[in-house]
Amino acid sequence: MIEGLDPHWYAVYVRSRYEKKVHQWMLEKELNSFLPLLETVRQWSDRKKKVYEPLFRGYVFVQIDMKHEHVKVLETEGVVKFIGIGRNPSVISPRDIEWLKTLVREPDALHQTVSSIPYGKKVRVLAGPFKDLEGVVVKEGREERLVVFFESIMQGIEVSISPDLLLQLK
Template sequence: MTNEEKKNGCWYAVYVRSRYEKKVHQYLLEKGLSSFLPLIETLRQWSDRKKRVEEPLIRGYVFVHINYHKEHVHVLETDGVVKFIGIGKTPSVISERDIDWLKRLAHEPDAIGETVVSIPVGKRVRVLAGPFKDMEGVVKKEGREERLVVYFDSIMQGVQITIAPELLAPIEKASLEQSPETKKPGRHEVESAIRHMAHS
């Protein structure tokens, strides 16, 4: 962490009590702290009705952007907060890239599957187009279906998403300067794949 980052603050993940994500997020905002809780809208079924509700994308976690040395005590004193996520007593800094990915994932709830707590063994790929463009992950097979697991090392959690295989390219081949083997899919291929995602 650079001195500039220490001064301006960084993103950190805090682990919270079960079902306290929304409360902790609100408490932190009321303290004037910068808090981020990625939520997705899901359809819940009760015996007599159905209702769309907002649930945490990754249960048990709230993200804060703070100057750690000056503000971490205010976070820890918040009702429902258990601890900062990190190695030993050192909290892990969450990259701006990961925060951006979480925000983008939260905006595509229909593509989201279950979260995973261990990175699966599989082919590492990068998304070439669509709402998840430039995200990286591992392709995981479930029966005949393939899903992309976007894994966040800093919190040791992953999110499964459904995505058309035409939009994926192996990491070692995907680059800004596309070679013949890694030519981006054509416009019609991309549009077809995105329509497939929307209706799957």
């Protein structure tokens, strides 16, 4: 990254199963790249293995000065395009990137349940690693979970948080 410029975060869409490769190639090009990965256990016929899979399939995040570094990103093998509206790439707020980093650091929160918050209500987290995170509560069967929707990339993530830490918004 060139010093003195005003870099912003963007999401790029990449070829199927190229997320890790694109992330590595961007780092080799000295671009600030972020790929949120979650550890999962995969079952093969003869063994189980822990692997890291992208939180969002097909997406890699990069912090660049669009005017001076966008070509460097687009020339990276596996990169298809910037995510955005029309020809305008969507800027992703640093706050959203920090939330994604928190989600990756707190993977257990993606599996616990939330109770006592009405379905469809918008809430804000008051404390803990997800402080100030806002989302909507959704129900799946008997479980309730907070869904955080990232408008810039049109993707949502389910997060579980103790209802005691949630404030219902109007």
